[in-house]
Amino acid sequence: MVYDAFVLLSFGGPEKPDDVMPFLRNVVRGRGVPDERLAEVREHYMHFGGVSPINQQCRDLLAAVDTEFAAHGIGLPTYWGNRNWHPMLADIVARMRDDGVEHALGFATSAYGGYSSCRQYWEDIAAARKHVGPKAPVISKLRQFHDHPGFVEPHAEAVRAALATLDPARRGTTRIVFTAHSVPIGMARNAGPTGGRYTAQLEETARLVHERAAGDLGYDLVWQSRSGPPQVPWLEPDVNDHLAALAEKGITDVVVSPIGFVSDHLEVIWDLDNEAKDTASRLGLGYARAATPGVHPKFVSMVRELVEERLHDHRHTTLGTLPTWDVCPANCCPPAKRPGAVQ
The missing domain is CATH 3.40.50.1400 (Rossmann fold)
Structure with missing residues (x-):
């Protein structure tokens, strides 16, 4: 398989106070959650000036990955798209199409299986490609890495x-x-x-x-x-x-x-x-x-190693015993049945 780009897939977060409620509505879209409930969560963001650190953390990680790729001769251009806030994945897929990208590798900022942590990213990719339409690049999500x-x-x-x-x-x-x-x-x-x-x-x-x-x-x-x-x-x-x-x-x-x-x-x-x-x-x-990995050099190197697994058909590097897949089995990790609208 030939891959010609890398895209960082993440959750997204508000970057100013006016972003908070629209962002939260994106997070719960389709669930019938009223604004009164979201207003409670809004106060968590306002405690930090209406800014989530996650977008800047993604920028920092992508910059570190760029440096890591360059140091190891990986010539993939890099992109970043979010599920719930700008830069939205659909917009980035359109940009990738315009740049001539045909098949990208996607790295999600979640180590684990499950609906929200894995399968929903596959759904995000499918929805973004459908929105972009003809010539939307294929995005193959990199595997889970809980035991890397x-x-x-x-x-x-x-x-x-x-x-x-x-x-x-x-x-x-x-x-x-x-x-x-x-x-x-x-x-x-x-x-x-x-x-x-x-x-x-x-x-x-x-x-x-x-x-x-x-x-x-x-x-x-x-x-x-x-x-x-x-x-x-x-x-x-x-x-x-x-x-x-x-x-x-x-x-x-x-x-x-x-x-x-x-x-x-x-x-x-x-x-x-x-x-x-x-x-x-x-x-x-x-x-x-205890801190999270962030841009720890070993974590950044792991991203590069996951890419090399696909580029060069390397064996998976693991410390545990649970199986991992490059492509998840069909019908894995379905979402829980949602109750009626939250009151």
């Missing part, structure tokens, strides 16, 4: 760095808490051919990071950023509830590591650097939040 050394090792380094900020005299009562975005249980345990992949991959990543960072300490995988109507069950426990349970058991210090994420975007800094940190303070827990 370039993802696992930066997380492990970050956990070790966070541990170093806590009182070593209390190491015996310190615990590692890994977090990821909660999803509806029906979505996490769907009956498709890859049902349960999201939670299984996260459990494997947690184990791999723990082994490399703090194998003598206990650890847990918990969830954050729950949304949606309260009658719909989501993955639990929530990180704040879990911190309270740990305090009751005599834990004195925690390192919270957001292994579900590749960068410190708004959900990380709001849910963990504000809400969870405040919860820990109220409980009297020592608290340290």
